[in-house]
Amino acid sequence: MFSQSEENYIKAIYHLEVSPNKGISTNAIAEKLETKASSVTDMIKKLSEKELVAYKKYQGVKLTFHGRKVAANIVRKHRLWEVFLVEKLNFSWDEVHDVAEQLEHIQSPKLINQLDALLGFPTHDPHGDPIPDKDGNLNMIDKKLLSTLEINEIGLCVGVEDSSSEFLQYLDKKNIELGKTIKVIEKEEFDNSVIIEINQKRISVSNKIANNLYIKTS
Amino acid sequence: MFSQSEENYIKAIYHLEVSPNKGISTNAIAEKLETKASSVTDMIKKLSEKELVAYKKYQGVKLTFHGRKVAANIVRKHRLWEVFLVEKLNFSWDEVHDVAEQLEHIQSPKLINQLDALLGFPTHDPHGDPIPDKDGNLNMIDKKLLSTLEINEIGLCVGVEDSSSEFLQYLDKKNIELGKTIKVIEKEEFDNSVIIEINQKRISVSNKIANNLYIKTS
DNA sequence: AATAATTTTTAGACAAGTCTAAAAAATGAT
DNA sequence: ATCATTTTTTAGACTTGTCTAAAAATTATT
Ligand SMILES: [Mn+2]
Ligand SMILES: [Mn+2]
Ligand SMILES: [Mn+2]
Ligand SMILES: [Mn+2]
16 A cells, blocks of 8 residues: 555654644654655655645645544554564563564554454553554543652553653663552652652652653542 | 565575575566566575575576575564464464565564464464474475375375465365365376365365375375 | 577666755744 | 845655566577
């Protein structure tokens, strides 16, 4: 249907569209895909030709309805594969992304439907990100960054903003896992670090951590 | 490591090398990959450059030791994925090949090792073909085509020569499955069809079937 | 051994995807 | 409003993998 490159571009644009706002800039796409702006312009023209994006010179780019469906399906596959790798093949959450980046391009509706069933129709991937359904709908849960919580607020770890190996391994080392309960004990004005209670212990986490960990307050 | 195209060529040559015999002809590769002879010549030069094949103009091509290892690993991945699709995702044996053709190109040694473990270290794929181990060794079982059996010989269905959907679905319809016992009752000289006993019933199978079904006689 | 048929290679072209360098447009600062 | 900076697009080139048509080499036939 679409080439691997085309799919990667579509997905990048999808992830850059936080709300149905302005067009996405050529540079933003280039940065996300670690490519050059000129290459992005070239590809955008092709995607526009195929009506996956709406594009007017110098005005950035937006996904069409169809483009958004295509993107959601790629994201669906990516996240289902990540769940598979963790649940069935004993990968840890910091190892799955690169492999999923390849697996997301496999074309077989039956494969992905059966995988979904094998995994028990999961709603979120190992990093807490929602898995789009067959129609591309995803149910966002209401979560906030740890850094935005008030003192004494209690919540559940439900996701990460940064999915880099380094960050995930750091969380592992600190025994911070999705599903665990966190309470904010103290917020340090000086460096914006936060003292939290988790695993019946009090630990201090830097602002960088607090800015990349999502909490669901009930 | 290698491109998808390069991998497909290497695998095709591997499959065409029945015994360590003559070099494989350009035309044979072209036919197997449904491409043109000129394209094959081009690619062969690249593979030769990378020392995956030994090539002398007009003399055909042979895998090097290294090339054979690379090929066996691709075949290993292909067959393990086929087992996965059948055992874990409820695919039937006639549906797996095309998806495996894509999955075989995923690069991740951990993925394939864990998959192997999840499946219980299978030795054969759903069509009865042996799965190479990590070093590329495969244990061939001693099997013969049904058409070569004598009257009253008894054996186990262990593989198919032709893996086309059409043939596999035909076997399904006739209730012929790998693992079942077959006895040759009669061989018809006229059209080379064979009357066999399977599932406690006697049925006649055409020469075309008998030439594509492998039997292991104990 | 000479000629005919077949196979293989070469030459030249094309599409996809990428890059660098330069031109054009948009944005920001005085 | 003018000039400077940044962003985006264009122009031209390169790589990979493919193709068609023609040339060269091999193999088969008389
Ligand atoms: Mn991911
Ligand atoms: Mn990808
Ligand atoms: Mn197969
Ligand atoms: Mn393949």
